[in-house]
Amino acid sequence: MRKIRWGVLSTAKIGVAKVIPAMQRAQFGTVDAIASRDAAKGRTVASQLGIARVHESYEALLADAEIDAVYIPLPNHLHVPWTRRALEAGKHVLCEKPIALTAAEAIELVAAAARFPRQKVMEAFMYRFHPQWQKTRELVLGGAIGELRTVHAHFSYWNVDPQNIRNRADVGGGAMMDIGCYCVSFGRWLFEAEPQRVLGLVDRDPGFGTDRLASGVLDFGRGTTTFTCSTQLSPYQRATIHGTQGRIEIEIPVNAPPDQPTRLWLQRGTAIEEVTFAACDQYTLQADAFARAILDDTPVPTPLTDAVGNMRVIEAVFASAREATWVELR
Numbered sequence: 370m371r372k373i374r375w376g377v378l379s380t381a382k383i384g385v386a387k388v389i390p391a392m393q394r395a396q397f398g399t400v401d402a403i404a405s406r407d408a409a410k411g412r413t414v415a416s417q418l419g420i421a422r423v424h425e426s427y428e429a430l431l432a433d434a435e436i437d438a439v440y441i442p443l444p445n446h447l448h449v450p451w452t453r454r455a456l457e458a459g460k461h462v463l464c465e466k467p468i469a470l471t472a473a474e475a476i477e478l479v480a481a482a483a484r485f486p487r488q489k490v491m492e493a494f495m496y497r498f499h500p501q502w503q504k505t506r507e508l509v510l511g512g513a514i515g516e517l518r519t520v521h522a523h524f525s526y527w528n529v530d531p532q533n534i535r536n537r538a539d540v541g542g543g544a545m546m547d548i549g550c551y552c553v554s555f556g557r558w559l560f561e562a563e564p565q566r567v568l569g570l571v572d573r574d575p576g577f578g579t580d581r582l583a584s585g586v587l588d589f590g591r592g593t594t595t596f597t598c599s600t601q602l603s604p605y606q607r608a609t610i611h612g613t614q615g616r617i618e619i620e621i622p623v624n625a626p627p628d629q630p631t632r633l634w635l636q637r638g639t640a641i642e643e644v645t646f647a648a649c650d651q652y653t654l655q656a657d658a659f660a661r662a663i664l665d666d667t668p669v670p671t672p673l674t675d676a677v678g679n680m681r682v683i684e685a686v687f688a689s690a691r692e693a694t695w696v697e698l699r
Contacts, residue, residue, distance in 0.1 A: 373398040373660040376436035376460075378427050378451055380405045380414045383465065384442040388493075389418055391627065391652030392440065397660035404430035427451060431458035438489075438663060441465060444534045445541030449474050452490065453481050461489040463659050467550050468492040468673070470541045472680040479673045489662050491669040492676045494554055496623050498654035500646045501631050505610065505617050508635065509559050515614030518592040520559055522552040522609075524623060525602035535600055536577045543579035545571075545683050549598035551623050553682045554675075555608055556587050556594025563678050565590050566695045569686030574601070585686045588695075625651055 375398050377384055393400050402422040405411030411423045424430040430439070431454060438461035441451055448468050455462045469475035482490045496502055509517055526548075528535055535542045557563065564587035572582040581601040587594040608622035615637035625631045627650035635642045662669045685696040 371664060373461075373663055374435060374437045375400045375656075376402040376404065376424075376430045376433060376439045377420075378404050378430060378439055378441045378455075379443050380407070380410050381442040381444075384440065385414055385418070388440065388442065388652045388656075389420075391650045392656040393418070394650065394653050395656040395660065397657050397664060398438075402430055402433055402436055427454075431455055431460060437461060438463065438659070440493075445546055446470060446539070449478050452478060456482060456485045456488055456490065459488070461659075461663050463491050463493055463656070465493050466676075467541070467546050467680065467683070468676045469680055470546075472677055472684055475673070475677040475680045479677060482673055487666075489659065489669050490673055491659055491662075491671050492673070493655060494551070494671055495651045495655040496551060496554075496625070497558065497671065498658055499625050499631070499651040500649060501619055501625065501633055501644075502622070504644065504646070505619060505633065506559060508617060509610060509612070510561075513635065514610065514612030514616060514637070516591075517559060517610065517612050519611045520556040520592075520594045520608065521611070522555050522594070522596040522607070522622065523598070524548040524552055524606045525597070525599040526604045527602065528600050531577065536574070536579055538578040542577070543581075543583075544598045544600045545580050545583050545686060547600065548623070549580075549583055549585070549596065549686070550679055550683060552596035552598055553585070553587070553594070553679055553686075555596075555622070556589070557675075557678060557682070559610060560589045560592060560594075562589050563698060564588055564594070564682060564685075565699050566697045567682055567685035567689055568695050569689035571687060571690035580687075583686060583690075585682075585689075587682060627651070627653075 404424040408425045415423045441464040566588045568586040574581040582599040584597040608619045610617040618634045632645045689696045
């Protein structure tokens with residue numbers, strides 16, 4: 370069985386702590402190289418994770434003929450530039466979310482990727498591959514809760530470190546880009562549609578300039594998504610999906626633990642059923658799904674056009690907050 374040979378651009382924490390170890394457990398891929406502009410750190414991480422080759426520049430990794438695909442966990446403002454360079458180097462690309470800083474940038478990436486039709490590009494919304502979300506989508510689309518009417522999500526944590534990239538406006542930090550993007554994605558994925566209009570409220574940190582608290586309403590015409598995300602609230606996450614005949618509540622919708630079971634609750638009438646899922650790593654599942662698209666030459670599960678739609682909504686949330694009015698997206 371052929372496997373995809375992965376290279377990783379940077380020793381970012383998300384990659385080292387979560388994604389790379391998960392990719393190393395995947396069925397259809399191996400992690401063969403990593404690149405770091407800090408040579409010593411690159412060697413240390415490679416030794417720690419058992420990665421065979423270390424490149425001292427991103428360019429060198431992209432020139433490595435023994436790499437098929439790259440995973441990009443770089444800061445947000447570097448996602449599009451390095452995705453484009455990876456495509457030009459003949460690599461497939463799995464890039465962390467948000468893959469772009471603006472809808473216009475995402476549209477430009479779609480056009481750039483179209484020049485390389487044999488290469489796969491995907492934004493890494495790993496939650497969609499977890500069985501709890503696969504089951505949720507199956508239940509919703511199958512009518513288990515009647516007609517879908519509203520999705521509500523909350524995602525927050527506490528981080529006031531001025532050196533953390535999530536608190537740096539110049540590199541695409543802030544709550545909406547880091548975690549609000551999930552909240553927006555939930556509703557769009559379950560409604561299988563784009564919202565007609567968006568309302569947003571945003572509070573910015575006076576020092577960082579980033580959005581530290583953001584809430585939004587997405588109007589799909591036949592239902593809504595409402596959410597709150599924050600980088601300066603007590604840590605919590607939950608997603609609830611309501612229909613005309615029932616509801617689904619997901620206990621840990623985004624950071625599902627890879628080593629513990631997860632659960633959701635399905636309520637119809639007064640009866641509540643708890644559905645439990647065996648421990649699994651959604652990053653491993655994501656890596657295998659992307660690898661299968663490469664090996665079978667089939668479309669990736671999440672096309673780049675989805676990234677464009679998500680960025681349009683995020684921009685609309687900010688525009689609505691500035692203008693204190695609904696923003697039409699039709």
